[in-house]
Amino acid sequence: MKISARVRGEWLQVPCKDGNVTVSWLAEEAVRRYVRLHPVSGDVLLATNNNKPRMVEVRKTGGCVLLDPEDNVVDVLDDNDFVNVRMENDLPDAVGPSTIGPTSNSHFDYTLSDSMILSDKLDAVANDQLTASSDSDIVLDGYHLTIKQLVLLSKGNTKIRLRKIAEDRVTAGRQLVEAILKDNKVAYGITTGFGKFARTVISADKLEELQENLIRSHSAGVGQPLSVERVRMLMALRINTLAKGYSGISLKTLNQVISAFNSSCLPWIPEQGTVGASGDLAPLSHLALGMLGEGKMWSRRTGWADAKYCLESNGLEPIKLGAKEGLALINGTQLITALGAEAVDRCESIAKQADVVAALSLEVLKGTSRAFDSDIHQLRPHPGQINVARRLRSLLHSQAYPSAIAESHRFCNRVQDAYTLRCCPQVHGIVHDTIEFVHKIIKTEMNSATDNPIVLPERGEIISAGNFHGEYPAKALDYLAIGVHELASMSERRIERLVNPVLSELPAFLVREGGLNSGFMIAHCTAASLVSENKVLCHPSSVDSLSTSAGTEDHVSMGGFAARKALQVVANVEHVIAIELLAACQAIEFLRPLKTTVPLEEVYRTVRAVVRPWDKDRYMAPDIEAVTALLKEGKIWNCVKGYVDAVKDYLDLESRAPSPTSVSLPHSVAPSYLVHQDDDEKNPPTKKHCADHQHKDNE
Numbered sequence: 001m002k003i004s005a006r007v008r009g010e011w012l013q014v015p016c017k018d019g020n021v022t023v024s025w026l027a028e029e030a031v032r033r034y035v036r037l038h039p040v041s042g043d044v045l046l047a048t049n050n051n052k053p054r055m056v057e058v059r060k061t062g063g064c065v066l067l068d069p070e071d072n073v074v075d076v077l078d079d080n081d082f083v084n085v086r087m088e089n090d091l092p093d094a095v096g097p098s099t100i101g102p103t104s105n106s107h108f109d110y111t112l113s114d115s116m117i118l119s120d121k122l123d124a125v126a127n128d129q130l131t132a133s134s135d136s137d138i139v140l141d142g143y144h145l146t147i148k149q150l151v152l153l154s155k156g157n158t159k160i161r162l163r164k165i166a167e168d169r170v171t172a173g174r175q176l177v178e179a180i181l182k183d184n185k186v187a188y189g190i191t192t193g194f195g196k197f198a199r200t201v202i203s204a205d206k207l208e209e210l211q212e213n214l215i216r217s218h219s220a221g222v223g224q225p226l227s228v229e230r231v232r233m234l235m236a237l238r239i240n241t242l243a244k245g246y247s248g249i250s251l252k253t254l255n256q257v258i259s260a261f262n263s264s265c266l267p268w269i270p271e272q273g274t275v276g277a278s279g280d281l282a283p284l285s286h287l288a289l290g291m292l293g294e295g296k297m298w299s300r301r302t303g304w305a306d307a308k309y310c311l312e313s314n315g316l317e318p319i320k321l322g323a324k325e326g327l328a329l330i331n332g333t334q335l336i337t338a339l340g341a342e343a344v345d346r347c348e349s350i351a352k353q354a355d356v357v358a359a360l361s362l363e364v365l366k367g368t369s370r371a372f373d374s375d376i377h378q379l380r381p382h383p384g385q386i387n388v389a390r391r392l393r394s395l396l397h398s399q400a401y402p403s404a405i406a407e408s409h410r411f412c413n414r415v416q417d418a419y420t421l422r423c424c425p426q427v428h429g430i431v432h433d434t435i436e437f438v439h440k441i442i443k444t445e446m447n448s449a450t451d452n453p454i455v456l457p458e459r460g461e462i463i464s465a466g467n468f469h470g471e472y473p474a475k476a477l478d479y480l481a482i483g484v485h486e487l488a489s490m491s492e493r494r495i496e497r498l499v500n501p502v503l504s505e506l507p508a509f510l511v512r513e514g515g516l517n518s519g520f521m522i523a524h525c526t527a528a529s530l531v532s533e534n535k536v537l538c539h540p541s542s543v544d545s546l547s548t549s550a551g552t553e554d555h556v557s558m559g560g561f562a563a564r565k566a567l568q569v570v571a572n573v574e575h576v577i578a579i580e581l582l583a584a585c586q587a588i589e590f591l592r593p594l595k596t597t598v599p600l601e602e603v604y605r606t607v608r609a610v611v612r613p614w615d616k617d618r619y620m621a622p623d624i625e626a627v628t629a630l631l632k633e634g635k636i637w638n639c640v641k642g643y644v645d646a647v648k649d650y651l652d653l654e655s656r657a658p659s660p661t662s663v664s665l666p667h668s669v670a671p672s673y674l675v676h677q678d679d680d681e682k683n684p685p686t687k688k689h690c691a692d693h694q695h696k697d698n699e
Contacts, residue, residue, distance in 0.1 A: 001079040005030035006061075007087065008305065009313075010038065019074025025065045027058050027085045038306075056086045080100075082139045131481040141166040142244030143191045143447050145236075147341045147439065150446065153236045154229035154342075157263040158527050160236060162243055162254075169245025170254055170459040177248040177324050180462065181207075188453050191250070195549040211326030215292060218285035218330060219685060223272030226283070228298070231266040234287060234339035237446060238329065244447075247328035248455040248462075256319045257291060257329075263314040267307065268296035276470030276546055276559030279450060280335035283560075288329040293318030324455075330448035333470045339563035340442045340477045346570045346632070347484045349434045350577060351428070353636045354487040355388055358424045359395040360603055361494045363596050364587035365504055366409045367417040369396040377425060384436075385429030392424060393642045394599075401597035401643065408594055418503075420493040427486055434483030441476040471542065474559030478540035481562075481569040485534045488576040492527045495576075498583040499524050510586040510614070517617045523624065527579045530572040537565045537572075578628040581636070589613050599643035606630065606639045 001019045003026060005012050012033045014026055057069045061082040068076070077083070138149050141163035142588030152158050162170075180187050186201055193200040194214060202210050226234065239261065241247070242254050249553040260266075267290025289295040293308035302313045311318055319325075362369075397406035416422060453464040497503040499510055499520045511519025541561040547554040585607045588596065595601055610626040630636055 001074065001077075003073065003077055004082045005082070006084045007031055007034040007084070008038070008309070010034060011082075012037075012547050016073050019072065019077070019079075020067060020546055023058050023071050023073060023076065024069035026073055026083070027069070030085050031087070033122070041286050045159055048491060048608055049463060057121045058086070059084050100630045125319040137161045139163050140236075140240045140243050140450075142240055142242075145240045145446050147345050147443060147446070150233055150236060150338070151345050152340050153624050154232045154266050156228070156232060160258050161670060162258065163183045166243040167246065167251055169457075170243065170249065170251045171245075171454045173245040174250045176455055176457045176460060176462065179460075181323055187462050189331075189461070190324045190453075194327070195552050198552070207323040208321060210294065211321040211323065214322070214326040214465065215285050215288045215330065216294070218281050219289045220294065221270035221273030221282040223270045226269045226271055227262075228266055230338060230342065230661075231269055231287075232261065232264075233341065234269065234283065234334050235261045235266070237334040237338050238284065238287065238332065239335065240446065241332055241448070241450060242328065244449045246449040246454050246456065247331075247451040248324040249328040250322060250325065250691075253319050253321070253325050256316070259316055260291060260311070260314075262297060263316060265290070265297055265299045265310055265314050265316060267291070268298070268304075271564060272560070274335055274560035275546065275553075276333065276336055276474055276557035276562075277466075277468055277555070278333055278452060278549075279330065279332040279468035279470070280560060281330050283335045284330035284332065288326065291319045291329070292321070298425050306307075328451060331452050331466065333445060333469050333473055333559065334450075334479070334564045336470045336473045336559035337442060338556075339560075339567055340438075340473050340480075341446065342481060343477060343563065343566040343570055344435060344439050344442050346574070347480060348439070348568075349634050350485060350570065350574050350631060351392075351431050351435055351484065353631050353634070354491065354573075354577050355391050355424070355428055356395060356600075356603060356636055356640055357491070357584065358428065358494065359392050359581060360420075360584040360596070361498060361587075362392075362417070362421045363403065363405055363600060364416075364426075364506075364584050365417075365421065365494075365497055366405070366412065367421045369393060369406075371417065371422045372425060373397075380426075382429055382433060384432035385425045387432060388428045389425035389645060394647045395597060395640065396600075397597060398645045401599060403597045403600075404594040405596050418493075418497065420490045420497070424490070427490055430467065431486055434479060438476045438483075441472055445473050469555075470557035470559030471578075474542035474557035474562040475540075477559065477562040477566040478538075478542050481534075481566040482540075484566075484573055485531075485538050485569055488527070488531050488534060488573040491573075491580045492531045495520075495524050495527050495580050496581055498580070498587055504587070506587055506590050510583055510590070511617070512615065519614065519617070520579075520586065523579050523620055524580070526624070527576045530576050534572050537569050541565060556654075574628050574631050575624065578624055578631055582611065582623060582627055582633070585611075586614055599640040602639045602643070603636060606635055 001016050003014050003016055005014050005026065007030050012030050014033065015028050016026060031568045058069065059065060060067065060077070061084055067083070134448075137159045138145075138153060139161050149558075152162070169526070177190060180190060181204070184204075186192060188194075188198050191202055191204075191207065192198050192208070193202065235257065237253065239258055241398050242249050242257075253298045267287050269283050269286040274280040286295065290297045292309040293306075293311055295307050296304060297310035298304050299309035299310050301313050302310045305313070308318055369392060372392045374386075374389065377386045377389045379639070395401070397403040448467065450467045452466070453462045454467065455462050498506070499508070501508045507519075508517030509517075509521045509524075511517040541558040544558050546557060581603075585604050588604055596604070607627060607630065611623045611632065
């Protein structure tokens with residue numbers, strides 16, 4: 001008997017003799033035939049599981065009946081029946097995988113009796129997704145892309161368009177390249193080889209092959225593939241750089257890359273292999289390789305497939321490279337910058353939320369906000385320090401937001417708090433200033449021409465230079481990792497104070513029946529392990545350099561690793577802050593019925609919406625991940641932002657509680673700001689004004 005089997009959209013007839021072979025054999029034989037007839041697609045299939053293709057399911061086309069792989073064909077199929085063989089990674093789930101790689105847990109039922117119906121259904125799902133959550137297109141011109149826009153583009157619901165002036169600049173740049181070719185001039189990367197082969201002149205009939213060979217040979221990356229979101233960021237950045245018009249690419253080729261981005265046709269790009277000069281050659285070459293219709297590519301319609309099949313399934317054609325165009329696609333710092341932009345965005349979010357969590361920890365540890373007095377911080381006027389102190393004052397006990405917990409220990413016998421409580425403005429402040437500094441570097445890099453050679457159409461000249469060197473983003477991202485690490489370093493010490501009964505005056509490890517229950521004992525160990533890991537990751541990669549390309553490229557930035565390390569550091573920080581937030585909320589349970597301030601109670605409610613209090617030991621990892629997700633989504637900051645904004649205009653007019661160490665000075669002696677304060681006391685502040693509480697001072 002004979003069975004027709006569909007593999008990757010291709011129908012194959014498989015002889016099954018008398019039918020006494022299993023359904024599993026039928027599927028494997030169909031795949032073997034597909035591999036033999038489609039070697040490129042076959043390589044993709046075999047690469048998924050140690051050169052052995054993995055079938056997920058086999059169904060009859062009529063009625064979509066699922067077949068048991070152990071059944072004999074003769075028992076479940078008739079002669080000349082049709083079956084659909086679904087391979088691992090054939091099609092995405094309804095949303096698309098979060099990372100580029102195997103997706104065996106698809107929830108999308110796509111198996112139908114007819115391949116055309118299948119294609120139509122997939123088209124409808126993809127279109128519905130885009131329509132349902134589509135934002136306005138982002139128009140690129142090479143000069144004005146922001147980190148927030150880049151992060152938005154990574155989500156897959158926003159499309160790219162070129163500004164008209166950018167199209168004109170791209171066309172002008174390409175015309176200069178064409179003029180050089182017409183005049184038979186020698187120009188690096190256009191009519192010569194690359195790197196050590198810069199003096200080798202290539203004949204005109206080999207120029208297209210030169211560019212294709214460049215892409216294939218440079219596609220030598222290794223390691224885990226970039227996530228879907230990161231591939232989109234990488235593509236968007238390369239498009240933005242090319243839109244400046246200084247790379248010599250044709251408008252047709254650039255538009256093909258834009259069309260691939262807008263269709264979510266995303267090449268397989270391994271994360272390792274760049275030294276960060278001459279640009280991120282290996283990862284960008286993998287991007288270009290997919291655009292050539294070679295290698296692997298993912299889209300909503302096809303899942304993982306060979307790139308040519310993926311492009312054609314989305315109505316796109318592989319690009320054909322002209323002179324200089326291969327080099328234009330791969331010479332730049334876009335991997336470093338894409339990962340760096342994500343790191344900056346996540347750092348900005350977690351840094352603000354770390355301030356909020358620190359305020360909550362200070363509250364439950366019965367600390368004082370006295371150290372955050374605005375006059376103190378004006379004496380050391382670093383912007384980050386001043387802003388963190390203001391933020392802490394706006395969250396803690398004041399006339400605007402009174403705290404019963406703070407009032408309960410107004411006259412305790414402590415003199416001052418530990419550094420991780422008292423010095424938050426000084427330590428968290430420099431983190432905020434560091435992030436702001438790195439943000440400027442990365443944004444500049446995002447909107448820079450990083451090609452080589454640079455095509456200058458306004459001068460009619462092409463110049464070989466070094467804008468591809470990744471030292472700027474590499475150094476900045478090493479600095480970012482060092483800076484944001486301190487948030488976790490401070491947080492871990494506060495977690496120690498929360499779980500240690502000697503320091504917290506709370507039950508050991510924040511759980512009742514200690515001994516029977518271990519509470520937050522190992523959660524603190526997890527935080528400690530992540531902080532220790534960060535100490536190693538904070539060693540700067542950009543201080544290293546290894547000569548490459550036979551000595552031509554004799555100093556490199558190692559910026560790719562700087563960016564990857566920065567992302568790992570911030571991921572670790574997010575988890576540590578999550579553990580501290582869980583611990584601080586658990587501490588509140590032992591202080592009830594007392595309440596904290598309105599904004600901090602809102603933080604507590606936000607956490608308790610996803611994690612219930614700990615009355616006894618339970619599986620803790622899901623709680624940590626749930627609160628980490630809150631932080632990554634910015635929900636802890638969002639729930640207090642309105643409260644912080646409501647009082648920030650009044651914080652320079654603080655109404656301070658009387659202090660045991662204060663004395664009344666005559667106006668002739670008192671500094672002007674104290675005189676002004678006395679004048680303010682004649683008119684008591686409104687409820688919106690802050691009044692920090694303080695501990696009793698024994699000195």
